[in-house]
Amino acid sequence: xxxxxxxxxxxxxxxxxxxxxxxxxxxxxxxxxxxxxxxxxxxxxxxxxxxxxxxxxxxxxxxxxxxxxxxxxxxxxxxxxxxxxxxxxxxxxxxxxxxxxxxxxxxxxxxxxxxxxxxxxxxxxxxxxxxxxxxxxxxxxxxxxxxxxxxxxxxxxxxxxxxxxxxxxxxxxxxxxxxxxxxxxxxxxxxxxxxxxxxxxxxxxxxxxxxxxxxxxxxxxxxxxxxxxxxxxxxxxxxxxxxxxxxxxxxxxxxxxxxxxxxxxxxxxxxxxxxxxxxxxxxxxxxxxxxxxxxxxxxxxxxxxxxxxxxxxxxxxxxxxxxxxxxxxxxxxxxxxxxxxx
Numbered sequence: 101x102x103x104x105x106x107x108x109x110x111x112x113x114x115x116x117x118x119x120x121x122x123x124x125x126x127x128x129x130x131x132x133x134x135x136x137x138x139x140x141x142x143x144x145x146x147x148x149x150x151x152x153x154x155x156x157x158x159x160x161x162x163x164x165x166x167x168x169x170x171x172x173x174x175x176x177x178x179x180x181x182x183x184x185x186x187x188x189x190x191x192x193x194x195x196x197x198x199x200x201x202x203x204x205x206x207x208x209x210x211x212x213x214x215x216x217x218x219x220x221x222x223x224x225x226x227x228x229x230x231x232x233x234x235x236x237x238x239x240x241x242x243x244x245x246x247x248x249x250x251x252x253x254x255x256x257x258x259x260x261x262x263x264x265x266x267x268x269x270x271x272x273x274x275x276x277x278x279x280x281x282x283x284x285x286x287x288x289x290x291x292x293x294x295x296x297x298x299x300x301x302x303x304x305x306x307x308x309x310x311x312x313x314x315x316x317x318x319x320x321x322x323x324x325x326x327x328x329x330x331x332x333x334x335x336x337x338x339x340x341x342x343x344x345x346x347x348x349x350x351x352x353x354x355x356x357x358x359x360x361x362x363x364x365x366x367x368x369x370x371x372x373x374x375x376x377x378x379x380x381x382x383x384x385x386x387x388x389x390x391x392x393x394x395x396x397x398x399x400x401x402x403x404x405x406x407x408x409x410x411x412x413x414x415x416x417x418x419x420x421x422x423x424x425x426x427x428x429x430x431x432x433x434x435x436x437x438x439x440x441x442x
Contacts, residue, residue, distance in 0.1 A: 111181055111229045111236075113146055114159035116297030118183070118226075120286050123302045126267060127287045133240065134270035135261050136277060137284040137303055138223055139196050139411055140187035141205075145169075145222065149178040154186075162186075165205050168215040169222045172255040179231025180250065184224040184261065187281070196281030199413045224251060225261035228294060241290040265290070278306050283410050305409045311427060311435045312341055314359070314402040315375060316395040321359045324352055327423055328379070328395055329404060331415065333438045338374040338400050340383055342408075342417035343393075351423055358426060360399045373397040383416065403427040403435055 126134075143162065146153040152170040154163040163170045166186065173182075188204060190197035200218045207214045227247045229235055235243055244263060251260045264270060270285045284305040292300060312329035315338055319325030326346055330338045347355065362373065378392035407422040415438045 111234055113153065114155045115144055115181070115228065116159070117142055117144055117157055118295050118301060119297070119299040120301035120303035121299045123287075123304055126270060126285060126304050127302055128267045130265075131289050131291055132267075133244075133263060133265050133288050133290050134267070134273075135225055135263050135286050135288065136273050136282045137286050137305070138185040138187055138261075139198055139281040139283050140185040140201060140223070143184055143186050143222065144228070145173055145180075145182040145184065145224075147173055147176045147178055147180040147182070162205065165207055165211050166215070166220055167211060168257060169220055172222070172257040175255075176250065177231060179229065180227065181229040182224050182247075183226035183228055184222050186220055186222055188218050188220050195279065197413070198411065198418060219257060221257050221259050223259045223261050225263070226294065228296075236294045236296060239291045239293060240288055243294070244290075274304075274306055278410050281410075282306075307407050307409050309405055309424065310408050311403055311430060312406055312421075313338060313400050313432045313435055314355075314398060314404050315340070315373075315400045316379075316397050317359065318343075318393070318395050321361060321396055321398060322356050324355055324359065324396075326420075327355070327404060328375070329406060329421065330375070330400070331435055331438050332432075333415075339415055339438060340375050340379070341415060342406075342419075342421050344406065344423040345420045347423055351425075354426055355402070355404075355423075358402050362397060362399050374400075401432055403430040403432055 142157040144155045146155065152163060152173045153161060154166060154170065156162050169186065186201065187196045188200040190200055201220070204214050204218060204220060224247065227235055227243050227250065235246070248260065251258065273282060273285055284303060287302040287304070312331055314327050315330045316328035317324035317326065324347060327344045328340065329344070330341045333339050375397070377397065378394040381392050403426070405424040405427050407424055408417050409419055411418040
């Protein structure tokens with residue numbers, strides 16, 4: 101029965117999922133709970149009487165590409181709306197793989213074959229509705245209890261997300277689970293309602309510093325807005341690694357005097373830069389990026405220190421890195437080369 105004060109109207113497809121704001125410190129206190137942050141794709145699952153729908157964070161349908169997940173969800177009670185993360189496990193690397201997840205999403209007619217070859221998992225961390233009512237007004241603690249009851253006996257491809265009120269457990273996930281593909285921790289208030297489309301949670305990403313070579317910029321050489329970075333591979337080729345967030349005024353002033361277009365370009369002679377122009381959309385690591393990126397190619401002789409997270413595929417950072425400073429004390433040949441497994 102619908103409780104007083106609850107939203108009696110059912111949710112309408114699609115719904116914007118609740119979001120998280122990045123923080124540098126883990127919030128602590130009796131009202132906070134913690135969950136691992138998964139390296140996958142956010143999905144809202146709608147269990148209907150005659151079908152199951154998967155909806156991306158941006159409201160796009162994705163169920164046809166993941167028949168193994170829709171099949172696993174089908175036995176759940178009709179009317180349920182679940183929030184979670186799609187992941188694909190890479191047995192060889194013993195961690196989740198975003199590239200395999202992308203491959204599954206682009207499978208087309210090969211969806212069934214790839215589902216058998218690279219099975220997906222749906223890690224469920226919230227319930228938004230039952231057949232009787234919307235649960236958006238309910239506090240997280242109540243939604244979590246209901247979710248645990250609903251998912252007591254589920255197929256192996258459905259996973260109930262770990263959940264703890266202990267900051268020590270959250271830090272243990274950060275210390276021990278990162279190697280398996282966990283990106284960090286999401287902190288949620290246990291008394292908080294589900295705020296569709298709003299950033300009410302907190303996320304702490306695991307970050308570390310690294311060195312990389314500046315191979316391009318957006319904006320102008322004299323006024324760079326972001327930097328495009330790379331690393332040499334074992335054959336001496338500069339491979340693209342990622343793009344930074346917008347530079348601060350101080351960072352632009354420090355970097356601009358050190359940048360120059362490749363010498364041959366300055367003389368008006370065409371030069372084959374190691375990266376294409378524009379940068380292909382697929383290089384960003386995001387399959388939903390709408391268009392290629394135009395940038396300014398520069399002489400690869402500046403080393404930058406950058407702050408990066410654990411989301412790396414094929415030697416590329418999927419999320420924007422943060423430029424920290426120029427490493428004037430380092431040569432480009434001091435930057436570690438890409439390993440065979442990167």
